[in-house]
Amino acid sequence: MDFLSELRSRLRTALTSLTDSPETFVDMLKPSQDGKFGDFQANCAMPLAKLVKQTPRDVAAALIAKLDVADLCETPDIAGPGFINFRLKTERLADETAKLTRDDRLGVATVTSPRTYIVDFSSPNVAKPMHVGHLRSTVIGNALCRVLQFLGHRVLSDNHVGDWGTQFGMIIYGYKHFRDDAAYRGDPVAELARLYRLVNQLADYHDLVANLPKLREKQAASEMAVATARQTSAAKPADKDAARQAKKVEQELVDLKAEITSAEKKVGVVDANPALKLLADAHPKIGELARRETAKLHAGDAENKRLWDEFVPQCMAALESMYKRFGVQFDMALGESWYNPMLPDIVDELKKKNLAVVSEGATCVFVEGNAAPFIVQKADGAFTYATTDLATIRYRVETLHADASLYVVDSRQSEHFQLLFATAKKMGFDQTEFRHVSFGTVLGEDRRPYKTRSGDTIGLESLLDEAIQNARKIVDENSAHLSEADRANVSVLVGMGAIIYVDLHHNRDSDYVFSWEKMLATNGDTATYNQYAYARVCGILRKGEVDARELRAAGHAIQLTSPAERALALQLNRFTNAVADVSIDYRPNLLTQYLFETANCFASFYNDCPVLTAEPASLRASRLLLCDATARVLKQGLELLGIGVAEQM
RNA sequence: GCGCCCGUAGCUCAGCUGGAUAGAGCAACGGAUUUCUAAUCCGUCGGUCGGAGGUUCGAAUCCUCCCGGGCGUACCA
The missing domain is CATH 1.10.730.10 (Isoleucyl-tRNA Synthetase; Domain 1)
Known part of the structure; x- marks a missing residue:
């Protein structure tokens, strides 16, 4: 049986004569930290003593006198400053254990008021193979679904896949220009992944080549700044601000150098590979053109939509095999594309309610206490994941009748969720629990995010x-x-x-x-x-x-x-x-x-x-x-x- | 600059809605079982809980400041 709840309940009864708010004290009954203090301990006598102006030990004695627990435990002891220690009667423990051994649910109670939970987890980008970054979301989300369900809640797991973003433009562009038909027939998802990587690499290449001169200029400036800061700091050894400033600019220089090295390396890879270099030279505007493919898809272009319809189910099937290995089952996989038709309405509503304003060309919601805007529509008219997430909230609240919506997502996105939840509240979705179930990063032995030796993410x-x-x-x-x-x-x-x-x-x-x-x-x-x-x-x-x-x-x-x-x-x-x-x-x-x-x-x-x-x-x-x-x-x-x-x- | 997170034993980490002498695992060392799986059990060693103040009967836990580290920060998601 749930001895903890039972004892708390008994304590609650005993407390009513001593205080009007027994609840805060009831929780102070816990499993003992140390077996020598019995099986459970109540720590409430000390704070209560202050209220009733008696010594803690007297309060403890009074509580014990009122406590009706003789059927459960030996007479409770008072220990130390006023701890009450409970030791279960072994006979009773044996009887309750016998019941538990025959119970289908092993003594786990179901909740008295079930809630509808949406658990949003995993959420990979369908265009790219899942990597180690998706591990935690998938594993934690799955565990939470199972636990909540076992407790008797109504749980809907949702895979909020990325199936509508810029990556799809890259795949489409790659498919149109670089595809290997035999490979595509053999393993379409692998070929699409290759195309994604290729287009990404080439687009990166051009961006980096264009950027490197600027970075080098910045490096020169940064080196100057370091020299100046060092001088200032050396001149006034006691000035902590100067020392800190020196350290800061030094760090900036280190970061900048690392950025340049990494960029040079990426550029070098393409330059050193004649085939790649040929492709790069043949597609100088690949980044922009890929984005244009995305825009065409969003605008309803027939050819791109057809390709999308062909690609997505295959990608989803590939993901499915991964989920099977984890024993994960989703009740739904409503990706970004699914919410696409609802996005204009969201922005309209925000404008109508005067929650959104146009700033620097973008439509934004500003949340008190946050300097960063919550951009729901970009200057070019495109919607963002902020818009999608708001549409998702509306759907979950209005259609799925969610009592709680959990987002099992990387802690780095905490600011986004803070803004999202605040905006949702302003829109009137204030009866639902929104919760960013955040988690940290998987690190390698070098304490940097876990990568292969060559620096690639791990599939x-x-x-x-x-x-x-x-x-x-x-x-x-x-x-x-x-x-x-x-x-x-x-x-x-x-x-x-x-x-x-x-x-x-x-x-x-x-x-x-x-x-x-x-x-x-x-x-x-x-x-x-x-x-x-x-x-x-x-x-x-x-x-x-x-x-x-x-x-x-x-x-x-x-x-x-x-x-x-x-x-x-x-x-x-x-x-x-x-x-x-x-x-x-x-x-x-x-x-x-x-x-x-x-x-x-x-x-x-x-x-x-x-x-x-x-x-x-x-x-x-x-x-x-x-x-x-x-x-x-x-x-x-x-x-x-x-x-x-x-x-x- | 602003915001969020972190700093606990040699290592990896719990504990953080305040409670008794701060806990595990690994590593090190020493024991146990001719026995239902030794992929085991028991014990020893090991900590100024980053630092300084404060609140409290009581602080790893709450507040303030400082030091050190990570992350995010206007049109990627």
């Missing part, structure tokens, strides 16, 4: 393949007892699980350093450790030839005869709290943490408590039930994260 497909290959080595070392097919299957689970788990177990706000070694470690807080714990439980049930269904139906009691059994039982009863905690602030890492603790509790139990040889039979049955429930919690918990398990590994 998601190859990342997953590599994970599975690496996992295969580990499986081969450890699992000679499995068949070839089973080892292959386990390798997929271990490799995918490792990637997903590492991502989710970090606080989503943080950047994290990607490390194959840590991720695929067979010990520690990893997916493998959890999966292995699951497999060990299954091993017991298999070896004992136990039919789990019969076991659950037999009505055995749970006996908690040792600390390890008691700890495991308590941990299993906390599953409901862990799942609910994820949904409060959309933090899957709270669930990975719980699962690791659970697997850990089980491993201790496994060491201390023989199961199959336990005597008498009632104890054996009790331990088997604990095993079965542990397996189900681990499986269910990992499943909520999008991670699979194998019964043998």
